[in-house]
Amino acid sequence: MEDENIASEQSERREANGNADSLLAASINEKLSSLTSLPSQCCIYRVPDTLRRLNEEAFVPRILSIGPVHHGKERLRDMEGHKWQYLKALLQRKPGTMVECYVKAMRELEARTRGCYAEIIKFDSDEFVTMMLLDGCFIIELFLKNKNKQLRDEDDPIFNRTMVLTDLHRDLILLENQLPFFVLETLFNLIGNTDQEGPSTSVLELTYVFFKFLGLQEVLIRDSQPDVKHLLDLLRLWFVPPSSTKSTSKSKFELIRSVTELHEAGVKFRMGTVSCLMEIKFINGVLEIPPLTIEDTTDSLLGNLIAFEQCCNRFTPRYITDYVILMEYLINSPKDVALLNRYGIINNLLGDNEGVSHLFKKLGKEVVFNSDKFQFSNLCRDVNKYHKTRWHVWRATLRRDYFNNPWAIISFIGAVLLLFFTLIQTVCSLLSLKKGNK
Structure with a gap:
């Protein structure tokens, strides 16, 4: 009887465990079914924590939120009023335009737009569509006013304050x-062109004009319409x-x-003449590097470009990442910065060579290439x-130690002449001695 009770208890225990396992499995399956795969059109990401920890300020907006990630943050609310003012100005230049037309267009793009973000956006449909319309029209109106001064009001709160415009340049590249x-x-x-805006205006051209100070390639605007x-x-x-100059390197x-x-070691440096930052060349002992201006927003620009490449697997090779890695090796100290500055390759607006050296060290940290x-x-x-060739090293050493200033050159020539005359005197003495022996 006792054995039967034990067997019964074990059976009940197994049944209870089985039910618990089934419930747990059902819970796990429910969790898995609720997950959504990353959309193929995903292109807007949160910056990885490994990069953010190095310099969080470089990835966070100062005054403007665009899109859902930073939407609604208290410290960015001041710019929301300017967005509505810019939307009103945009619509007023297009008499008869119905707001409903814009809302309908944004509603049709809502699902596709949500799919561009790497995380689930928890805004309801109306809130998300309003954000799309308000943020998108603000950018367009900002770009139009930037290109055409006639569109600006006398008391424009953005273009009358240089600091605000500088912050907007920075925030729009995050x-x-x-x-x-x-x-x-x-x-x-939908807005269309007006006579004031010019017949050939496009979003690409407006973007180029707004960010022209970065030294962009205008040829790409007219020659191609990239995705x-x-x-x-x-x-x-x-x-x-350009594709014609991209490296097909398979070197180790x-x-x-x-x-x-x-x-x-004798390598010469020259400022490159091309506008593309990546076109660095080495020909006949001359390293040609396009100029780079280092200013307050450089770390934010390069940092966000690197973060974009790190998050997106479609980039091969990762040009910006590779460029920063190369510059990190080239710039190892303030002395390196001073040399590049002397040749016009780096225009250091920070005024601190140590700061530029630190900038590239910081950008290169935690980066996968x-x-x-x-x-x-x-x-x-x-x-x-070239560096390993002995002749180049000897020639550079000779130039550095003996030809670095006029007095050194005179001393070297004097030493050579002294050696020459000593040799002549020795030869003459030997010849005289030989004649005497005869």
Whole structure:
């Protein structure tokens, strides 16, 4: 009887465990079914914590929120009123335009727009559509006013305050502060051109004019219509070299020496003449690097471009990441910055060479790059090969130690002449001695 009770208890226990397992499995399946895969059109991400921890300020908007990630934050509310004012100004220049037309267009793009963000957006439909319309029209009106001063009011709160405009330039290039480019194009097409705005205006052209101070390639605007994801993606496209000059390098990745070490080994430096930042060349001992202006927003621009490349797997190679890695190796100290500044390659508006050196060290931290597809592998190989040649090192040492100033040159010539006359005197003495022996 006792054995039967034990068996019964064990059976009940197994049944209870089985039910518990079934319930747990059902809960797990429910959780899995609720998950959504990352949309294929996803292109707007949160900055990875590994990068954010290095310099959080570089990734957070100062005065303007665009899109859902920073929407509604208290410290950014002041700009919301300006958004409504800009929307009103935009609509007033298009008499007879119904707001309903814009709302309908944004509603049709809502699902596609939500799919561009890497996280689930918890706004309801009306709130999300309002945000799309308000943020998109603000950007377009801002760009139009930037290009055409006649569209600005005398008391415009943005263009009459340089600091505000500077902050807007910075905030519009943040990875977390983006709106899909097709939203801007759809709104711009609905608004249409007016005589004031010019017959050939496009969102691409307006963007170029607004960010022209960055030294962008204007040729791409007219020669092609790339598949642009958002404003930050467009800037990246303008910084990337044309397809005709992209490296097809399969060389093994090699570390490159610092600017100072290369300079001491006889490598010459020259400011590049092309507008593309990535077109760095090494020909006949001359390293040609396009100029780069270092100012307050440089760390934010490069940092967000790097974060975009790190998050998006479609970028191969990662041009901006590779560029920063190369510059990090070249710039190892303030002395390297001073040399590049002397040759016009770096225009340091920070005024602190140590700060520029620290900037590239910081940008290169926690960054993943593919050494097998490094854009500058061939360049590093050629520079290292030149650096290892003994003749180049000897020639550079001779120039540094004996030809670095007029007095050193005079001393060297004097030493050579002294050696020459000593040799002649020795030869003459030997000849005289030989004649005497005869």
